[in-house]
Amino acid sequence: MSTPSQAEVRRSIAAAGTIVVKVGSSSLTQPSGHLDPSKLDVLAAALAQVRLMGGRVVLVSSGAIAAGFGPLGFDERPADVATQQATAAVGQGLLMARYETAFGRFGIRVGQILITAEDTIRATQYRNVQRTLDRLLDLGVVPIINENDSLASNEIRFGDNDRLSALIANLVRAEALVLLTDVDALYTAPPSQPGSRRVEYVPNVIDALGDITVSGSGSKVGTGGMVTKLEAARVAAVSGIPTVLTCASNAGPAMMGDPVGTVFAPVKARGSSRRLWIGFAAEPRGTIVVDEGAAKAIRGGRASLLAAGALEARGDFSAGDPVWVDDEAGTHLARGLAGFDSEEIPQMLGRNTAQLKRFLGPEYAHPLVHRDNLVLV
Numbered sequence: 001m002s003t004p005s006q007a008e009v010r011r012s013i014a015a016a017g018t019i020v021v022k023v024g025s026s027s028l029t030q031p032s033g034h035l036d037p038s039k040l041d042v043l044a045a046a047l048a049q050v051r052l053m054g055g056r057v058v059l060v061s062s063g064a065i066a067a068g069f070g071p072l073g074f075d076e077r078p079a080d081v082a083t084q085q086a087t088a089a090v091g092q093g094l095l096m097a098r099y100e101t102a103f104g105r106f107g108i109r110v111g112q113i114l115i116t117a118e119d120t121i122r123a124t125q126y127r128n129v130q131r132t133l134d135r136l137l138d139l140g141v142v143p144i145i146n147e148n149d150s151l152a153s154n155e156i157r158f159g160d161n162d163r164l165s166a167l168i169a170n171l172v173r174a175e176a177l178v179l180l181t182d183v184d185a186l187y188t189a190p191p192s193q194p195g196s197r198r199v200e201y202v203p204n205v206i207d208a209l210g211d212i213t214v215s216g217s218g219s220k221v222g223t224g225g226m227v228t229k230l231e232a233a234r235v236a237a238v239s240g241i242p243t244v245l246t247c248a249s250n251a252g253p254a255m256m257g258d259p260v261g262t263v264f265a266p267v268k269a270r271g272s273s274r275r276l277w278i279g280f281a282a283e284p285r286g287t288i289v290v291d292e293g294a295a296k297a298i299r300g301g302r303a304s305l306l307a308a309g310a311l312e313a314r315g316d317f318s319a320g321d322p323v324w325v326d327d328e329a330g331t332h333l334a335r336g337l338a339g340f341d342s343e344e345i346p347q348m349l350g351r352n353t354a355q356l357k358r359f360l361g362p363e364y365a366h367p368l369v370h371r372d373n374l375v376l377v
């Protein structure tokens with residue numbers, strides 16, 4: 001696939017039939033960190049225009065904690081996880097009520113979907129989310145997605161909504177991803193640094209980004225900063241989806257293909273795959289170390305990880321959890337979903353399928369990680 005020009009990428013965004021828009025907490029709040037309903041109204045109006053012209057729009061919105069802490073009587077956003085989770089439970093309902101009113105002015109229905117990284121990396125759940133989203137879009141609804149903060153476990157969570165939005169774009173086979181934040185574009189360095197310049201176009205976000213330096217959030221409310229936004233642009237790019245990153249007040253022009261913000265070209269022909277979720281959705285819970293032969297087979301692609309080539313299982317994980325697959329030198333080769341609990345694996349190490357069947361039983365005659373659940377890194 002040859003690299004498209006900036007104008008071509010912007011035109012493809014303007015022509016997108018299905019679009020995923022992510023808005024960060026920093027774009028929905030007042031300087032105090034409290035939700036700013038007027039910002040939410042402006043965003044809803046811009047998205048409503050696209051919807052009313054026939055576009056299919058999915059909104060990934062942060063802001064539950066911002067919407068919840070004021071009504072709970074806190075002066076500022078809570079810092080500890082339990083209070084954040086409780087605050088999100090209160091704020092999520094309030095946030096949705098605001099969106100319902102804002103989109104209702106245009107006769108548009110919204111539907112809430114709350115996602116944890118944990119439940120979407122499993123094949124059945126992934127397909128379930130996909131089916132529900134497809135149906136909502138068919139019904140003309142604007143699905144509004146957030147991480148299920150109240151239930152997400154600390155170990156496996158997106159934290160920011162950037163990567164989640166890119167995975168959703170992949171899931172609904174979107175033709176554009178729009179990342180809305182509190183800066184108007186990607187800059188060559190955090191915008192607080194003197195001399196930083198706007199980057200208009202990133203033709204290949206997979207390659208090292210030359211002299212661009214990015215850092216975490218610059219606000220009290222945002223999470224992840226530009227680091228997770230670039231990760232999101234990468235996930236979208238390898239899914240064949242262009243991304244535009246800009247501030248929320250530029251949402252309309254960005255979706256019309258106007259020269260605002262930063263655009264990232266897709267780097268691969270489009271495709272949709274659950275395997276991307278395995279690669280990006282969750283932090284691995286442990287590691288399976290493999291010998292040279294298995295490392296070679298895995299690097300070649302399309303091979304399952306068999307117990308015969310495994311040397312060690314590290315960490316405490318259950319079947320279905322994400323794990324690293326490392327070579328003996330400790331280099332990450334792949335991420336995958338474990339086929340067995342970590343405590344079952346030591347007795348299986350180094351044994352071929354016939355031996356596993358004979359000594360441990362037919363239920364053990366399976367790969368430690370099936371190739372369908374393995375993604376190279």
Ligand SMILES: Nc1ncnc2c1ncn2[C@@H]1O[C@H](COP(=O)(O)OP(=O)(O)O)[C@@H](O)[C@H]1O
Nearest residue numbers: 024025026181187189215217218222223225226
């Ligand atoms: N190179 C960069 N270009 C632009 N912004 C950057 C860069 N590096 C870090 N940032 C910071 O990223 C912030 C946006 O991320 P974040 O606060 O997490 O927002 P959101 O709530 O929208 O996810 C900006 O306000 C900026 O301070």
Ligand SMILES: N[C@@H](CCC(=O)OP(=O)(O)O)C(=O)O
Nearest residue numbers: 024025062063064065161223
């Ligand atoms: N899920 C959390 C958002 C976490 C967060 O701050 O995300 P972001 O603003 O996108 O970096 C919420 O709704 O408050």
